[in-house]
Amino acid sequence: MQTNKPSNCCTNITGCETDLICLPPSKFKRIVVIGGGFAGLAFAKKLKNKNFQVILIDKNNFHQFQPLLYQVATSGLEPDSIAFPLRKQLSNYKNVTFRLAEVLKIETSTNTVYTDKGLLTYDFLVIATGTATNFFGLKSVEENSLGLKDIRDSLNIRHMMLQNLEQAAITCNTNERDALTNFVIVGGGPAGIEMAGALAEFCKYILPKDYPEYPSSIMKIYLVEASQKILSVMSENASSKVTQYLKDLNVEVLLNEAVVDYDGKVVKTKSGKEIYARNLIWAAGVKGQLPEGLDSNFIIHGQRIKTNEYLKVEGYNNVFAMGDVAASISDKTPKGHPQVAQPAIQQGDYLAENFLRTIQNKPLKPFIYKDKGSLATVGKRKAVADIGKIKFSGYAAWLVWSFVHLMSISGFKNKLLVGLNWAISYFSYDKSNRLIIRNFKVNNKESHE
Ligand SMILES: Cc1cc2nc3c(=O)[nH]c(=O)nc-3n(C[C@H](O)[C@H](O)[C@H](O)COP(=O)(O)OP(=O)(O)OC[C@H]3O[C@@H](n4cnc5c(N)ncnc54)[C@H](O)[C@@H]3O)c2cc1C
Numbered sequence: 001m002q003t004n005k006p007s008n009c010c011t012n013i014t015g016c017e018t019d020l021i022c023l024p025p026s027k028f029k030r031i032v033v034i035g036g037g038f039a040g041l042a043f044a045k046k047l048k049n050k051n052f053q054v055i056l057i058d059k060n061n062f063h064q065f066q067p068l069l070y071q072v073a074t075s076g077l078e079p080d081s082i083a084f085p086l087r088k089q090l091s092n093y094k095n096v097t098f099r100l101a102e103v104l105k106i107e108t109s110t111n112t113v114y115t116d117k118g119l120l121t122y123d124f125l126v127i128a129t130g131t132a133t134n135f136f137g138l139k140s141v142e143e144n145s146l147g148l149k150d151i152r153d154s155l156n157i158r159h160m161m162l163q164n165l166e167q168a169a170i171t172c173n174t175n176e177r178d179a180l181t182n183f184v185i186v187g188g189g190p191a192g193i194e195m196a197g198a199l200a201e202f203c204k205y206i207l208p209k210d211y212p213e214y215p216s217s218i219m220k221i222y223l224v225e226a227s228q229k230i231l232s233v234m235s236e237n238a239s240s241k242v243t244q245y246l247k248d249l250n251v252e253v254l255l256n257e258a259v260v261d262y263d264g265k266v267v268k269t270k271s272g273k274e275i276y277a278r279n280l281i282w283a284a285g286v287k288g289q290l291p292e293g294l295d296s297n298f299i300i301h302g303q304r305i306k307t308n309e310y311l312k313v314e315g316y317n318n319v320f321a322m323g324d325v326a327a328s329i330s331d332k333t334p335k336g337h338p339q340v341a342q343p344a345i346q347q348g349d350y351l352a353e354n355f356l357r358t359i360q361n362k363p364l365k366p367f368i369y370k371d372k373g374s375l376a377t378v379g380k381r382k383a384v385a386d387i388g389k390i391k392f393s394g395y396a397a398w399l400v401w402s403f404v405h406l407m408s409i410s411g412f413k414n415k416l417l418v419g420l421n422w423a424i425s426y427f428s429y430d431k432s433n434r435l436i437i438r439n440f441k442v443n444n445k446e447s448h449e
Contacts (some may be wrong), residue, residue: 021099021118026053032113032120034103035128036063036086038341039323042348043126048093051359057115059102061086064151065409073154074198075431081417083151084410106293108316126351127305127321131286131339143443144264145280148191157281159440164278169211175276181219182277184267186259187284188225189233190376193242195283196223197378200249205429221251222275226258234374238384241393245378286339288325300327304336309366311351322347328367337369346370375401
């Protein structure tokens with residue numbers, strides 16, 4: 001039945017008498033999606049102008065392309081070129097409404113979502129909130145280091161690097177100078193190795209030009225990995241190639257080693273090593289980013305929400321979860337799917353398709369992940385690719401990596417900006433975004449001096 005009165009809207013925005021978030025009227029069932037990342041956006045796109053009212057909530061007003069955060073952090077790209085406003089993305093979607101709000105709590109007994117801006121009700125709820133940095137309970141590390149999970153993190157890392165290099169040029173204390181120019185990256189997964197490679201290139205090509213007073217050997221980069229090899233999510237071939245590439249770029253790779261303590265100046269490791277470093281970047285793990293309210297029996301290892309093969313959260317009829325925050329458990333996937341972009345995008349598409357099948361009275365299909373392969377790069381012309389049984393590295397892999405990433409970025413203008421930046425830096429070896437605009441923040445506190 002069609003109604004003229006909005007079903008979830010205060011009548012007067014300025015004198016709002018309820019805590020409800022204003023929403024447009026709709027005759028269709030309402031799906032509330034929390035998170036406009038890869039999964040949430042793919043879901044909303046698939047339901048464009050279909051017979052559902054889709055409310056997309058995100059605490060940011062943009063979708064971000066996390067795989068290139070490390071390039072923003074190392075002055076290679078501007079943040080605007082890897083982020084895209086969600087409202088612009090959804091401007092032609094008549095049935096999709098965006099609301100900027102942070103979801104704090106879900107109340108499944110009343111089908112209500114509580115946010116920092118008010119509340120709203122749903123017929124179906126889709127949770128796609130992704131992950132946050134996991135410091136594994138290491139309080140001192142969390143308080144004094146920087147993670148790499150969103151654009152704010154990458155801008156903090158960029159400012160930390162540039163401010164500390166400037167400070168190093170000023171100080172006469174050699175120990176302090178070493179600490180300011182030493183970088184420790186924790187975690188030898190894709191994010192850690194890409195960050196280490198980009199920093200090493202900064203050190204090789206930018207440092208000698210910008211800071212002629214230093215020898216380029218002054219900037220030391222350590223990559224600390226707790227297991228016995230880096231890039232263990234990829235093939236043996238990829239792992240050993242990347243190790244070699246990093247060594248060629250003078251990155252010191254510490255295997256079977258774990259950071260256990262950091263006071264902002266001295267990094268302490270499990271084996272008793274001490275590294276003086278004012279720059280610690282934590283890329284060692286993630287955990288599900290969960291609003292309160294779900295039954296803790298369905299939250300499993302890594303704070304992921306356990307779903308069945310249809311992405312329905314166990315124990316609920318109208319709550320679904322997808323992307324990094326979810327783990328779809330079956331005999332074939334006892335640990336869920338990898339926490340990377342492809343499963344998230346495919347799950348968003350799949351779940352929307354199943355909603356459409358429901359209103360068409362068609363039977364539902366279980367989710368099956370199509371693995372398109374993995375890519376990683378550690379700098380210009382150096383990358384590794386595992387595509388099915390084909391494993392290759394070097395320039396060809398780097399070209400594939402560049403093409404795939406360029407095509408995956410949202411928006412034509414962003415593709416153009418990133419492509420142009422890459423083309424310029426390919427020939428000039430320059431990273432031009434080296435402005436210090438504000439002090440970096442660690443743990444939301446303004447940095448020193
Ligand atoms: C540094 C880095 C490098 C990576 N490199 C690669 C790579 O090379 N290849 C690859 O495939 N994958 C890579 N990944 C992983 C990939 O980015 C994720 O797998 C993917 O983003 C997961 O998509 P998602 O939709 O589940 O979550 P996300 O993309 O993280 O989106 C979650 C969204 O939910 C919003 N949100 C969270 N909590 C709330 C709340 N309470 N209220 C409102 N909104 C909320 C967030 O603002 C965000 O927009 C990388 C990740 C990082 C951090």
